[in-house]
Amino acid sequence: MGEVKLLSLIFIIAVALVSARIPNEVNKRKAYDGFERDLPDIYMDTPELIEYYGYPVEKHVVETEDGYLLTMHRIPHGKDLSPAGNRSVVYLQHGLSCSSSDWVIMGPGKGLAYILADEGYDVWMGNIRGNLYSRAHAWLSPEESTFWQFTWDQMGRYDLPAQIDHILNQTGHEQLFYVGHSMGTTMFYVMGAMRPEYNSKIIAQFSLAPVGFMGRLQTPISYLAKFVNQLEWIADKLGINEFLPNSDLLDSIGATLCKDEAITQSLCSNILFLLCGYDSKQLNDTMIPVIIGHVPAGTSTKTIIHYAQEVNSGRFSRFDYGKVENLRIYGQEVPPDYNLSLVTAPIYLHYAENDWLANVEDVMDLSNKLPNVVEKLEVSDHDFNHLDFLWAIDVKELVYNNITMLMKKHLNSRLHSNRRQS
Ligand SMILES: *[C@@H]1O[C@H](CO)[C@@H](O)[C@H](O)[C@H]1NC(C)=O
Ligand SMILES: *[C@@H]1O[C@H](CO)[C@@H](O)[C@H](O)[C@H]1NC(C)=O
Ligand SMILES: *[C@@H]1O[C@H](CO)[C@@H](O)[C@H](O)[C@H]1NC(C)=O
Numbered sequence: 001m002g003e004v005k006l007l008s009l010i011f012i013i014a015v016a017l018v019s020a021r022i023p024n025e026v027n028k029r030k031a032y033d034g035f036e037r038d039l040p041d042i043y044m045d046t047p048e049l050i051e052y053y054g055y056p057v058e059k060h061v062v063e064t065e066d067g068y069l070l071t072m073h074r075i076p077h078g079k080d081l082s083p084a085g086n087r088s089v090v091y092l093q094h095g096l097s098c099s100s101s102d103w104v105i106m107g108p109g110k111g112l113a114y115i116l117a118d119e120g121y122d123v124w125m126g127n128i129r130g131n132l133y134s135r136a137h138a139w140l141s142p143e144e145s146t147f148w149q150f151t152w153d154q155m156g157r158y159d160l161p162a163q164i165d166h167i168l169n170q171t172g173h174e175q176l177f178y179v180g181h182s183m184g185t186t187m188f189y190v191m192g193a194m195r196p197e198y199n200s201k202i203i204a205q206f207s208l209a210p211v212g213f214m215g216r217l218q219t220p221i222s223y224l225a226k227f228v229n230q231l232e233w234i235a236d237k238l239g240i241n242e243f244l245p246n247s248d249l250l251d252s253i254g255a256t257l258c259k260d261e262a263i264t265q266s267l268c269s270n271i272l273f274l275l276c277g278y279d280s281k282q283l284n285d286t287m288i289p290v291i292i293g294h295v296p297a298g299t300s301t302k303t304i305i306h307y308a309q310e311v312n313s314g315r316f317s318r319f320d321y322g323k324v325e326n327l328r329i330y331g332q333e334v335p336p337d338y339n340l341s342l343v344t345a346p347i348y349l350h351y352a353e354n355d356w357l358a359n360v361e362d363v364m365d366l367s368n369k370l371p372n373v374v375e376k377l378e379v380s381d382h383d384f385n386h387l388d389f390l391w392a393i394d395v396k397e398l399v400y401n402n403i404t405m406l407m408k409k410h411l412n413s414r415l416h417s418n419r420r421q422s
């Protein structure tokens, strides 16, 4: 097991370095027509997948205050339901190096986006700056290093407010439900602290695998974090501004090495387990090539560095530029902590014992600092890991059913308080 982990680690770093050099091609499917008959899901993008499974889909391009062009995906209603009616809105936000596809790749009845659409919600999926759907800017090009000077700090301060405003504008609603996974929770806490006026636009927030504090990270990646300054220097010198973009090469590696008949399939699942916690029961091996087809979806190297800083400091704070720059930017030598007491939106923390990235004690620290945690829900399966929140075979029964139940509870109590008022 030890060697497998080490090999997987070397493999990840090699792939990271190689793929950082591969130009991203948007229209990737044509090159792989030969594979399509096996699992077409590998090569379809999010809107194509949604359409393929018979659901309505919309694309919305949203410009942030600082010029990034984000493409959101929407399932306005379920398959059999008519578009009429005043549907409550749910916003789904993916995590690190992922995309809107997180919520649909397991298919109808399994992916959270489909489940919510079938329950009668208007489902919007964000795509954060730098991923394959949001690799665009009003005046910068992704070829320029300036484009990649962002972390989840900017995602929380600019991307989330822009997308939330767009949804509320389009639907005429004043509030929405927010579901975030991993980094999709980190950027939410950033928004709540840095743009506190957005808290009142949230009916309730569901944090899947919440990541605020990272001092107790368990994966072998934490050893790499110690070398963050050296890694930052190397990445800078090599001009690696983009981290693990979605690439044809990786997709075909996934399709070839990770498919059902391949003896290397266990290596693929071990890479996932290495990063996120071990759990072979809940991962459907057949789906690994599909996952690799959509993940990684790309982010900035600086985003990873920001997380590595958190692992080292044990704090939830803004990007550390070094003493001199920190003084210039923040007026103090150490980067300021995000003020979590400003995050007043009602929050549900969904966490799991075997999640190596969102350690239970770190989640408890977060819970103690957030002023409005309504409930902490530990997944009853003790082997459940970080990615199981998206793709576990039983995720609907273990997590999603609780979410839809809690959403209904919120809607009912709003209905009652509206009646009382009128
Ligand atoms: C949406 O934004 C447009 C342009 O800013 C504005 O004219 C319109 O009234 C807004 N709609 C709603 C429902 O807020
Ligand atoms: C695994 O995925 C395949 C392909 O989507 C599906 O046919 C199969 O039923 C899944 N297995 C489980 C246990 O969910
Ligand atoms: C954080 O916000 C709270 C509530 O506004 C405020 O009382 C407190 O002083 C802030 N803390 C810091 C360190 O700014």
Ligand SMILES: *[C@@H]1O[C@H](CO)[C@@H](O)[C@H](O)[C@H]1NC(C)=O
Residues within 6 Å of the ligand: 376, 377, 378, 379, 398, 401, 402
């Ligand atoms: C989640 O829902 C199930 C039933 O659907 C329930 O048994 C379980 O207690 C809930 N989990 C939590 C942590 O509330």
